[in-house]
Amino acid sequence: MDIKVLIDLIKVALENGFAYGVLALGVYITYSILDFPDLSVDGTVPLGATVSAVLILQGMNPWLSCLIAFLAGAAAGCVTGLLHVKLKIRPLLCGILVMTALLSINLVLMMKGTGGMSTAALYNSPTILKVFPVGLIPENVNGYKLRIVVVTLALAVICKLLLDGYLKTKSGLLLRAAGGNEQFVTMLARNPGVSKILGLAIGNGLAAFAGAILTQSKSSADLQMGQGMVVIGLASVIIGTSVFRGVRRMKDTTKVILGAVIYAACLQVALALGLPNSYLKLLQALLFVLALVSTDLLDGGLKKSANAKGGR
Amino acid sequence: MLRCEGLLKRFNVGTPDETMLFDGFDFEAEQGDFVSVIGSNGSGKTTLLNLICGSLPLDGGKITFGGRDITRMSEHKRAAMIGRVFQDPQKGTCANLTILENMALADNKKGLFGLTGAVNKKRIEYYRTLLEECGMGLENRMNTPAGSLSGGQRQALALVIANMTDIELLILDEHTAALDPKSSETVMRLTDKLVSGKKITTLMVTHNLRYALEYGNRLLMMHMGRSVMDLRGPEKKNAKIEDLLKTFNEISIECGN
Ligand SMILES: Nc1ncnc2c1ncn2[C@@H]1O[C@H](COP(=O)(O)OP(=O)(O)O)[C@@H](O)[C@H]1O
Ligand SMILES: [Mg+2]
Numbered sequence: 111m112d113i114k115v116l117i118d119l120i121k122v123a124l125e126n127g128f129a130y131g132v133l134a135l136g137v138y139i140t141y142s143i144l145d146f147p148d149l150s151v152d153g154t155v156p157l158g159a160t161v162s163a164v165l166i167l168q169g170m171n172p173w174l175s176c177l178i179a180f181l182a183g184a185a186a187g188c189v190t191g192l193l194h195v196k197l198k199i200r201p202l203l204c205g206i207l208v209m210t211a212l213l214s215i216n217l218v219l220m221m222k223g224t225g226g227m228s229t230a231a232l233y234n235s236p237t238i239l240k241v242f243p244v245g246l247i248p249e250n251v252n253g254y255k256l257r258i259v260v261v262t263l264a265l266a267v268i269c270k271l272l273l274d275g276y277l278k279t280k281s282g283l284l285l286r287a288a289g290g291n292e293q294f295v296t297m298l299a300r301n302p303g304v305s306k307i308l309g310l311a312i313g314n315g316l317a318a319f320a321g322a323i324l325t326q327s328k329s330s331a332d333l334q335m336g337q338g339m340v341v342i343g344l345a346s347v348i349i350g351t352s353v354f355r356g357v358r359r360m361k362d363t364t365k366v367i368l369g370a371v372i373y374a375a376c377l378q379v380a381l382a383l384g385l386p387n388s389y390l391k392l393l394q395a396l397l398f399v400l401a402l403v404s405t406d407l408l409d410g411g412l413k414k415s416a417n418a419k420g421g422r
Numbered sequence: 423m424l425r426c427e428g429l430l431k432r433f434n435v436g437t438p439d440e441t442m443l444f445d446g447f448d449f450e451a452e453q454g455d456f457v458s459v460i461g462s463n464g465s466g467k468t469t470l471l472n473l474i475c476g477s478l479p480l481d482g483g484k485i486t487f488g489g490r491d492i493t494r495m496s497e498h499k500r501a502a503m504i505g506r507v508f509q510d511p512q513k514g515t516c517a518n519l520t521i522l523e524n525m526a527l528a529d530n531k532k533g534l535f536g537l538t539g540a541v542n543k544k545r546i547e548y549y550r551t552l553l554e555e556c557g558m559g560l561e562n563r564m565n566t567p568a569g570s571l572s573g574g575q576r577q578a579l580a581l582v583i584a585n586m587t588d589i590e591l592l593i594l595d596e597h598t599a600a601l602d603p604k605s606s607e608t609v610m611r612l613t614d615k616l617v618s619g620k621k622i623t624t625l626m627v628t629h630n631l632r633y634a635l636e637y638g639n640r641l642l643m644m645h646m647g648r649s650v651m652d653l654r655g656p657e658k659k660n661a662k663i664e665d666l667l668k669t670f671n672e673i674s675i676e677c678g679n
C-alpha cells in the first residue's frame with residue numbers, strides 16, 4: 111500500500127469519523143455512564159436524518175433542523191427510558207421496541223415530507239455544509255473534502271466540550287452516580303429513574319444529531335442508514351477507551367471520538383483492500399467482536415468485561 | 423417519632439414458597455433513641471429496615487414518622503429525612519466518583535441538581551474536617567475514586583455522607599460486618615460520635631453482641647419476624663452478653679470478640 115492510498119484512506123475515514131464521533135458520544139452516555147445497552151440508536155440516527163432532511167426540504171434553516179433532530183432523538187430516548195423505568199422492561203427490550211416503532215415513524219415522516227418517497231435528496235437544498243458560516247471554507251483542497259472534515263470535527267469538538275461541561279455540573283454528576291450506584295442516588299432523595307431517562311434523552315439526542323450531520327454531509331437521507339449504528343457507536347466507544355486506556359490525561363469523551371475515527375478507518379481499509387460493499391455490515395460486526403475481545407485480553411480477564419456488560 | 427403498626431409482609435406471594443415474615447409487627451422509637459437490633463439470620467432485621475425506608479412495599483400496616491403517615495411515600499422521598507449505611511461497603515458510596523465528588527453530591531441532598539458546578543471549592547475545607555474526624559487519612563485522598571478505598575474506609579465515608587445533611591433517622595444494617603476487627607472498631611466509634619453529637623434517632627442492626635450492649639439506649643432482639651426482647655434504659659445498661667445468649671441460645675448468633 112503506497113502512501114497515497116494511505117492518505118486517501120485517512121481522508122475518507124475522517125469524512126465519516128467525526129460524525130460517528132458525535133454518535134459515539136451519545137452511546138458513551140448510555141453505555142458507559144448509565145450502563146444501559148441502548149439499541150434505540152439504530153432508530154434515532156435515521157430519525158435525526160429524516161427529520162432534518164424533511165425540514166430542510168420544507169425550507170427550514172439547516173442548523174435549526176439539526177436542533178429539531180436533536181430534540182426528536184431526545185424524545186425517542188425518553189420513551190426508551192420511560193419503558194424501562196415505568197414499565198420495568200429490560201434495557202435491551204426497550205431499545206428493540208423503540209427501534210421497531212421508529213421504523214414506522216421514520217417511514218411515515220419521510221413519505222409525508224417528500225411526497226411519498228423513501229429517500230430524500232438535498233443536492234439542491236441548503237445544508238449545514240452550504241450555508242453560513244461553513245460556506246466560507248473551501249469545499250475541496252487538492253481533491254480532499256476539507257469542508258466536511260472541518261465542519262464535522264468542529265461539531266464533534268463542540269459536542270464533546272458541552273458534554274464535558276455538563277458532566278461537571280450537579281445534574282451531570284448525578285447522572286454519573288445513577289449509572290454507578292442507583293441506591294446512592296435514591297439516598298440523595300432523588301429518583302434514579304429520572305436521571306436514567308435524562309441520560310437516554312441526551313444520548314439519543316446526540317445520535318439523532320449525528321444522523322442529521324451524516325445526512326447533510328451526504329446530501330441525501332435514506333431509511334436504511336440506521337442499520338448497524340448501534341454497532342458503530344458501541345465499537346467506537348470500546349475501541350477508543352481501550353486503545354487510549356493508558357493515556358491518563360485524555361478525557362473519555364476525546365477517546366470515544368478518536369475511537370470512531372479509528373473504526374471508520376478500519377472499515378475504509380477493508381473496502382480499499384477490495385471487500386465488496388455488501389460485506390460491510392458483516393465486517394462491522396467482526397470488527398466489533400475484535401474490539402470486545404481485545405479489551406478483554408488487555409484487561410487480562412481481571413476487570414468486569416465489556417462482554418458481560420453488553421450481554422446483560 | 424417512628425411508629426410501625428401492624429406491619430404485614432409476605433414473600434413469594436402466590437408460589438408454594440409463600441411465607442409470612444411479619445404478621446402484625448409493631449415497633450416504635452422515640453426521638454433520639456439509639457436502638458441496637460440483633461437476631462439470627464433470617465429473623466427479618468434487614469426487611470424491617472427496608473420497609474421503614476420504603477425499599478420494599480408493605481402488604482399491610484402503617485408507618486408514621488414524626489406524626490406523618492409515610493406508608494405510601496416513595497423510597498427516595500423518605501430518603502430526604504433518612505441516612506443509611508448498608509452492610510455492603512459498595513452501596514453507600516459511588517465507586518466511579520472521587521471522594522470529593524461523592525461528598526459534593528451528598529452535600530447537595532437538600533438542594534437542586536441543576537446546571538451549576540457540582541463541586542463548590544469553598545466547601546472543600548469543611549469536607550476535609552469531616553474526613554479528619556474519621557482518622558483514616560481520607561482527607562489527603564479527596565481526588566481518589568471511592569472504589570479504590572478499602573472496605574473500612576468506604577464504610578467510614580458512607581457514614582460521613584449519610585450524616586452530611588440534617589437527617590432525622592439513621593439506618594445502619596450490619597455496617598461493620600464486612601470489616602476487619604480494627605476497622606470495625608474505628609467505624610463503630612465514629613458512628614457513636616456522629617449519633618451522640620447530633621442526637622439522631624438511630625436503628626443499628628448488628629451481629630456483634632458487644633456493640634449491641636455497649637452502644638445505644640435500647641436493644642431489640644428479633645426472631646422469625648417478631649420482637650422477642652426489648653430492653654431500655656437501666657435494663658439495657660445492666661444487660662450482659664450471657665443474658666442475651668441465654669434468651670436466645672437456640673439461635674446461633676455470632677458473638678463479637
Ligand atoms: N426479596 C426477598 N424474597 C424472598 N424472601 C425474602 C426476601 N427478602 C427477605 N426474604 C426472607 O425474609 C426473611 C428475613 O430476611 P432478612 O430480613 O434479610 O433477615 P435478616 O436481615 O434478619 O438476616 C428470610 O427468611 C428471607 O428468606
Ligand atoms: Mg440482614
